Amino acid sequence: MEIVLDLISWVLLSAGGVFVLIGGIGALRMPNLYTRMHAASVTDTMGAALVLTGVMLQAGLSLAAIKLAIILLFLLITSPTASYALASAALLAGIKPDAGHAADEHAAGGHATEEHATEGEAGP
Numbered sequence: 001m002e003i004v005l006d007l008i009s010w011v012l013l014s015a016g017g018v019f020v021l022i023g024g025i026g027a028l029r030m031p032n033l034y035t036r037m038h039a040a041s042v043t044d045t046m047g048a049a050l051v052l053t054g055v056m057l058q059a060g061l062s063l064a065a066i067k068l069a070i071i072l073l074f075l076l077i078t079s080p081t082a083s084y085a086l087a088s089a090a091l092l093a094g095i096k097p098d099a100g101h102a103a104d105e106h107a108a109g110g111h112a113t114e115e116h117a118t119e120g121e122a123g124p
Helices: 001-031 032-061 063-092 101-108
Strands: none
Touching: 001 032, 032 063
């Protein structure tokens, strides 16, 4: 039975590490604030939940497992709330959700539209 718990624990720990790695890569590769924030917040919340669950299985029924469960509950409440607050503050600061759209079109070989054209450029 102990081998099964260790196996499940290591699968959870590895999956959590993969989620955190994917979130970090997503935060680097995405074009604007909102997509970066989405990639990082969703995957980091899931990654932290998987890692903490794996560590709780390793700890067994102990005070450490209870503390880890409380930390997990805290993370599951605060991480999405912090992401929402950051997105709301960015929106109030005037950062538009489509701020990376013109750069994406330009990188793909397209032309910027009039609404996304920079000063001095003419639209199509």
